[in-house]
Amino acid sequence: MIAGIELGLLYAVMALGVYLTFRVLDFPDLTVDQSFTTGAATTAMIILGGGSPWLATAAGFVTGALAGLITGLLHTKAHINGLLAGILTMTALYSINLRVMDGRANLSLLREDTIFTPLAELGVQGTWIGIALFLLGVAVVKVLLDWFLYTDAGLAMQATGDNPEMIRSFGVNTDHQKMLGLCLSNGLVGLAGSLVAQYQGFADIGMGIGLIVVGLASVILGQGLFGSRTVVLATLAVVLGSVVYRLVITVALQAGLNPSDMKLISAVLVVAALVVPQLQFFKRRRERHQASEAARLVDDLTDTPATTKAGA
Amino acid sequence: MLTIDNVHKTFFAGTVNERRALAGVSLTLQEGDFLTVIGSNGAGKSTILNAISGSLIPDTGTVRVDDTDVTRLPEHKRARYLSRVFQDPMKGSSPTMTVEQNMAIALQRGKSRGLAPGLTNTRRQLFRDKLASLELGLENRLGAKVGLLSGGQRQALSLLMATFSEPRILLLDEHTAALDPQRADLVSRLTADIVAEQNLTTVMVTHNMDQALRLGNRLIMMHEGRILFELDADQKRSMTVPGLLEQFRRLQPGARQEAFDDATLFESVKTEDGS
Numbered sequence: 001m002i003a004g005i006e007l008g009l010l011y012a013v014m015a016l017g018v019y020l021t022f023r024v025l026d027f028p029d030l031t032v033d034q035s036f037t038t039g040a041a042t043t044a045m046i047i048l049g050g051g052s053p054w055l056a057t058a059a060g061f062v063t064g065a066l067a068g069l070i071t072g073l074l075h076t077k078a079h080i081n082g083l084l085a086g087i088l089t090m091t092a093l094y095s096i097n098l099r100v101m102d103g104r105a106n107l108s109l110l111r112e113d114t115i116f117t118p119l120a121e122l123g124v125q126g127t128w129i130g131i132a133l134f135l136l137g138v139a140v141v142k143v144l145l146d147w148f149l150y151t152d153a154g155l156a157m158q159a160t161g162d163n164p165e166m167i168r169s170f171g172v173n174t175d176h177q178k179m180l181g182l183c184l185s186n187g188l189v190g191l192a193g194s195l196v197a198q199y200q201g202f203a204d205i206g207m208g209i210g211l212i213v214v215g216l217a218s219v220i221l222g223q224g225l226f227g228s229r230t231v232v233l234a235t236l237a238v239v240l241g242s243v244v245y246r247l248v249i250t251v252a253l254q255a256g257l258n259p260s261d262m263k264l265i266s267a268v269l270v271v272a273a274l275v276v277p278q279l280q281f282f283k284r285r286r287e288r289h290q291a292s293e294a295a296r297l298v299d300d301l302t303d304t305p306a307t308t309k310a311g312a
Numbered sequence: 313m314l315t316i317d318n319v320h321k322t323f324f325a326g327t328v329n330e331r332r333a334l335a336g337v338s339l340t341l342q343e344g345d346f347l348t349v350i351g352s353n354g355a356g357k358s359t360i361l362n363a364i365s366g367s368l369i370p371d372t373g374t375v376r377v378d379d380t381d382v383t384r385l386p387e388h389k390r391a392r393y394l395s396r397v398f399q400d401p402m403k404g405s406s407p408t409m410t411v412e413q414n415m416a417i418a419l420q421r422g423k424s425r426g427l428a429p430g431l432t433n434t435r436r437q438l439f440r441d442k443l444a445s446l447e448l449g450l451e452n453r454l455g456a457k458v459g460l461l462s463g464g465q466r467q468a469l470s471l472l473m474a475t476f477s478e479p480r481i482l483l484l485d486e487h488t489a490a491l492d493p494q495r496a497d498l499v500s501r502l503t504a505d506i507v508a509e510q511n512l513t514t515v516m517v518t519h520n521m522d523q524a525l526r527l528g529n530r531l532i533m534m535h536e537g538r539i540l541f542e543l544d545a546d547q548k549r550s551m552t553v554p555g556l557l558e559q560f561r562r563l564q565p566g567a568r569q570e571a572f573d574d575a576t577l578f579e580s581v582k583t584e585d586g587s
Binding site: 148150151152153154155156158159162163165166167168169170171172173174 | 365386387388389390391392395396398403404405406407408409413414416417418420421422423425426427428429430431473
């Protein structure tokens with residue numbers, strides 16, 4: 001249970017990255033599946049080489065961001081379809097990750113110092129204090145992302161996903177925005193890979209496979225359960241969604257399912273999260289909600305005396 | 313101010329679908345000129361606007377703003393000089409973002425966008441003041457998502473977003489055509505007010521000849537990629553819709569009347585409405 005929450009919080013960093021491409025930029029980025037491993041592999045190699053774990057963690061972010069940049073270049077400069085650009089980078093990265101890991105499929109960090117070693121030494125890892133510290137760390141990432149999305153640059157990025165033609169007419173290079181977004185997103189994914197590798201005590205060449213589905217599950221589940229009216233709410237929902245997803249997985253495992261069934265569970269969860277809102281009951285509820293919101297707006301607008309002039 | 317020199321553009325060149333959209337258009341606008349462009353479908357009105365805005369690069373010819381050649385400058389780099397209102401009210405603003413966020417995006421038109429907060433109290437106050445000038449009550453709904461606004465409200469917002477950062481040139485692409493007559497009237501009136509107030513150099517493409525005569529100080533009629541005739545301020549003041557049609561028939565005896573039927577039809581609908 002506690003381990004599930006801890007893992008959920010670490011994977012939330014990845015889910016925030018997926019949120020940035022999938023929701024904000026409206027870009028289905030599959031690079032995630034391997035940029036996660038890239039971050040993990042880089043961190044593991046630096047730690048095994050005797051480097052500082054904090055430096056290794058930062059390097060995980062940077063290499064992840066570089067992977068995102070490649071997808072961005074393929075998409076904007078080589079005009080390759082976004083989905084395909086992600087698949088191409090992801091495929092190539094598998095080989096590169098193996099190179100980074102010196103040809104080994106698995107690197108153990110069990111006897112190395114990681115950024116979590118102090119927590120283990122204090123005996124707080126696996127306790128509620130540990131969870132509180134993890135939560136604090138994820139909150140910092142979330143708040144930084146929120147802050148960015150509300151700056152002039154961040155607003156331009158939001159508009160790039162929403163209405164590219166409009167934002168170009170206001171002088172924004174949408175290609176640059178997409179590349180920046182992919183960098184940031186995959187940087188977060190690489191950071192998550194780095195954290196998960198240190199937490200679990202190993203980096204594995206297959207650790208990122210199917211991860212995009214986990215990210216989507218967190219985003220869709222979270223926003224379905226907790227809403228997404230504003231950026232602050234949406235990112236909070238993503239973090240909570242990631243934790244909920246891990247808890248579902250934990251429950252499923254305790255119920256007797258195999259760890260090898262996890263990918264199936266993830267996919268079914270995403271399908272469910274996509275289909276359930278289409279059911280009649282939810283549809284009607286949502287339409288009512290939208291109608292009331294629109295009506296409130298119309299009310300507000302017609303309340304002002306000026307509209308009589310406008311309507312005449 | 314704005315100089316267009318001998319611009320040509322052919323679509324699908326060398327195929328059976330080859331279409332000459334612009335066949336040597338030259339035009340000069342002085343500071344504060346408000347030019348209305350009319351013509352039938354396929355006359356090249358929108359193409360000339362796209363050549364100015366940069367969403368389309370001409371085959372030959374040049375477009376200059378002040379003394380800068382912008383012919384080959386990508387659209388997003390031209391935004392420093394000009395802003396634009398699209399025909400489709402959905403195109404000019406970002407639906408999932410709020411009114412104030414859209415305004416913040418418009419405020420930074422053509423400037424570099426850094427890590428300063430997009431919304432501050434000073435900016436909010438500015439947006440509230442500007443929105444109040446629309447007299448639509450939007451100043452009280454800064455936090456509302458733009459997707460919830462009606463077409464007319466969104467187009468009025470687009471117009472404000474395009475103009476409140478004082479562009480050198482304003483481009484209007486049939487920006488009232490997708491609205492019902494009442495809303496079209498409102499946006500039309502707002503356009504006249506804003507352009508006059510800021511003395512904006514403006515190019516407006518329209519299907520509605522009555523609107524083309526009411527707004528602006530100059531008028532051109534285009535046909536088959538050329539400027540058929542041009543009216544200066546004096547000629548334009550004394551011109552009527554039947555006069556325009558008469559002029560068109562005289563210059564293009566071969567052209568069919570139906571080219572303008574939609575415009576005349578719209579006129580008759582409006583008169584029946586009694587508005």
